[in-house]
Amino acid sequence: MFWTASSRSYAILGAIDHRPILQTTSSPLQSFVMSAAQTEPAESQCANHRHADVIVVGAGIFGTAIAIALARQNRSVFLLERSLKEPDRIVGELLQPGGVKALERLGLESCLDDIDSISVRGYEVHYHDQAVNIPYPADTPSERTPHPQRPEGRSFHHGRFVRKLREAAAKEPNIQLVETLVTSLVTTEDTNQVLGVKSSTKGALDYFFAPLSIVADGYNSQFRDKASRKVxxxxxxxxxxxxxxxxxxxxxxxxxxxxxxxxxxxxxxxxxxxxxxxxxxxxxxxxxxxxxxxxxxxxxxxxxxxxxxxxxxxxxxxxxxxxxxxxxLPASKNRTPGVLVAGDALNMRHPLTGGGMTVALNDVVLLSELLHPSQIPDLDDVARVLQQLNIFHWRRKRHTFVINVLAQALYSLFAADGYYLSVLRQGCFEYFNRGGVCIDAPASLLGGLAKKPLLLVYHFFVVAFCSIWHLVLSRPLVLLPLTLVDSVVVLIMACWVLFPYIFMELAG
Ligand SMILES: Cc1cc2nc3c(=O)[nH]c(=O)nc-3n(C[C@H](O)[C@H](O)[C@H](O)COP(=O)(O)OP(=O)(O)OC[C@H]3O[C@@H](n4cnc5c(N)ncnc54)[C@H](O)[C@@H]3O)c2cc1C
Structure with a gap:
């Protein structure tokens, strides 16, 4: 449903045009909106009072998917997007199989249909004149699926996929999709709690209120916590x-x-x-x-x-x-009541491995479980929401660790700008050339299928030893002392590439 403000809501909001910073959560406006809201169905709450259960800023990958997931849990949602035109961008064009699976769990897999999307079966790495094919491995057979198929990713025009997601959102009766540019958060002065957002709709001032605002305004977010890490x-x-x-x-x-x-x-x-x-x-x-x-x-x-x-x-x-x-951008813990920063606004990694949308969609699956009405019947219970967001911060590492660390580590290796990193890159390619588990495990990590940090660390160091072995074989025996020194440096380099990212991923 596309929505513009009713004259009644402007009249109500006119009262706060001169005081966008509310003093307390129980201001006369809030009390009015909330008491009226409790007696009306979700749709009219939004239309008449500009109050909903959740505000989502940004109808991109994360924002649209979380809006739909929460709306299907019977929450009323404002989905605010600065431009509802089909995006024309060069980002987010390959969805890993781990992201396709998350999309299926959200019941949104049809958004990949009718957009001329392409099935992706894995990667092929070309290194100078050689090439190695790295297909995603089949799932482990189980009783239910004795002959599992190989999972597939999908690639597409980003804008077409976002259009399909937005069309799905517009069909949800609990979502009000509004074209408006969010300009600031509305907060209380004393506790800094976020009560809603201020925005500009076709040049006119607008306000939206909800006990929880989810900010998913992308890589150049204007609303990150000042204390969060730097991009x-x-x-x-x-x-x-x-x-x-x-x-x-x-x-x-x-x-x-x-x-x-x-x-x-x-x-x-x-x-x-x-x-x-x-x-x-x-x-x-x-x-x-x-x-x-x-x-x-x-x-x-x-x-x-x-x-x-x-x-x-x-x-x-x-x-x-x-x-x-x-x-x-490593993720920072959310500490402000009433708001969650999410998607690229929260956490980014090098796009070499195409993991951003897979992280975003898996985050949506987890967050919608944690905010489910069975966990939090009333989102006005700010303390309980903060508690669940704290769990979100730690639990999401199960799926972000591998994708984030792998993206940064592979980028360091593949863009090697020094001798020792180039030794590691050569070793990595030799490792893939061995086939079998040497490509199955990396491919399942890359595809967002294996969410096993130790598997990543194990294979990374096997690559390091493979690089050293290759170095030893490539040099004459008389250079052995020098080779040993270089081998130690290669190993230190491998630690230097991997450990800072592991540390940043695990830090609170
Ligand atoms: C070069 C490049 C290539 C990439 N390739 C891939 C890939 O192949 N596969 C992959 O999985 N990931 C890829 N990524 C990462 C991926 O694009 C992101 O992780 C993903 O788009 C993040 O989704 P998001 O919803 O957080 O942000 P976005 O998709 O950027 O959505 C943000 C939304 O917020 C809106 N918005 C912004 N400000 C406001 C405001 N003030 N008011 C209202 N609305 C606002 C924007 O218009 C936009 O619609 C790539 C990234 C880059 C840089």
């Missing part, structure tokens, strides 16, 4: 859309590694393929769009698989080259 960005992804590209392994995401920074390629429609070129900050080519174009032309194009070169060259000449920062 770091070490590189940008520059993007082209290729027409009719012939990928060496259709149905697989391709990672190109070589003497250039990592390149990702995956089909996002039956004729379109996304190409993402990582360009580190401070790189000699990072100065302008023209210099990035030259970089792709001189460094990447000649080294790309031959079948891709014609469409890549054509897109480079005529296509639109756009970029987005690749951000890293």
């Amino acid at each position: 770091e960005s070490r590189s940008k992804f520059w993007a082209l859309e290729l027409q009719d590209a012939v990928l060496p392994s259709p149905g697989f995401g391709h990672v190109l590694l070589g003497d250039f920074s990592p390149v990702l390629l995956y089909q996002i429609g039956s004729r379109e393929t996304r190409a993402l070129f990582n360009v580190p900050e401070g790189h000699e080519y990072a100065k302008s769009t023209q210099s990035v174009k030259r970089y792709i032309e001189n460094e990447v194009l000649p080294n790309a698989p031959a079948s891709i070169q014609p469409s890549l060259a054509a897109s480079l000449e005529k296509g639109r080259l756009r970029c987005m920062p690749n951000s890293f």
